[in-house]
Amino acid sequence: MKKKILIIEDEETLKFLLSREFKGEGFDIEEAINGEEGLKKAKESKPDLILLDLLLPGIDGFEVLSRLKKDSNLESTPVIIISNFSQEEEIKRGLKLGAIDYLVKANLTLSDIVERVKKTLG
């Protein structure tokens, strides 16, 4: 069974490149360009893992994360934050809300991210 990843990211280029990389590594990909769409797709497609950007149009990533964690069907789905914010406050807030990892996009390669995801999925 292919593992399914939901990418919630509003920057088209980043989403495209991530998506491409993960597909190449044998994952199924769902994409969302904002928080509302992300929540909807999370409910519909039941991904194995969610990659979540923080700065999104409409409801932001923190809000998406806390709504995911309140949904009994989704609370156990691992969420990895991918953001270019990197202040301690933001990292702590993300982890406190239940993200299992916080990755700073600019400091990681696509293969680094794939590796983290694979590690998380075991």
Add this chain to the structure above:
Amino acid sequence: MIIEKEKEKILAIINNLADGLMVFDEKGKLSLINPVAQKIFGIEREILGKSIVEFSSSSTLKNLFYLLGKEIKEVFRKELRIKKNLILEITSILILEKGEKIGNLVIIHDITRERMMERMKVEFISISAHQFRTPLSMIKWSLETLSEEKLGELTEEQRKIIKKAQDSNERMLTLVNNFLDVIGIEDGKYVYKPTFSRIEKITQSVIENYQEEIRKKQIKFEFQISNKKLPKIKVDSKKISLAIKNLLDNAIKYTLPGGRITIVLKSIEKEIEFSIEDTGIGIPKNQQENIFKKFFRGSNAVKVETTGNGLNLFVVKSIIEAHNGKIWFQSKEGEGSTFYFNLPLK
């Protein structure tokens, strides 16, 4: 008459102070309040003579009562948030006469503006970090996708150009990250909740990221731990990791191929000492005093590596000092440098 005049003078001074001031007598009753304090708490002079215990029923004064307590504690610059846009710094001093407590002096300093400025600065850093990094990550990931030939095979020339672009992009990213560190340092909130960590593990994981470069430059590298087991140490492990990374980065950058780098960790009495010795270009004697200054680069360093930003050692020094540690070095131009730092165990 003279006493009366002196009293008036002192009262005038108190009334014109920029900070709020309250004096309580030995029974905890308010015996003096200046206009600034009245204005801050939005209260009238009728409050005079009331006991601090009665403050608990006032919406603006109750927090002051909770902070100082019934017995009126001594406090030094404690922050007190009255409402969203009113943040105070409270200092309470015992007034003693011949060793006996005769009352308390409470100084109220409005720090709302400072706190708001800090908040704005944090937000500014956060947003700029994001604005700089987002295009850089797009470039990074695009070049990565191209260089791995996932979109088609590359010619030798194309590969070379992409590699150059990747190097420049990484340099830009390092610069942005270093700037953020420097702004963070100047913000004063640099060391976050330290936890007990194993410094040998932190060091080892930094080294692992440099294996490739060490190998490429054919550097003879050694990592020694002089005690069987080092005690755990309470540090902000991310920051210490950054300090070690910067030191190792410098050592590799300024050591010529075939040279030697040795890292030693030892525990001496109540501290852990880290040292990194290289056989690099060294620091000219007349420039050694500037080496930890922001943006400073040695004249010989500029020749070897034109792209450094002169922030590495400034960041290291700030991190070590924020941990109450010391940093120092020995260096001889043309022979090499050894950088040391120590961290107290408690």
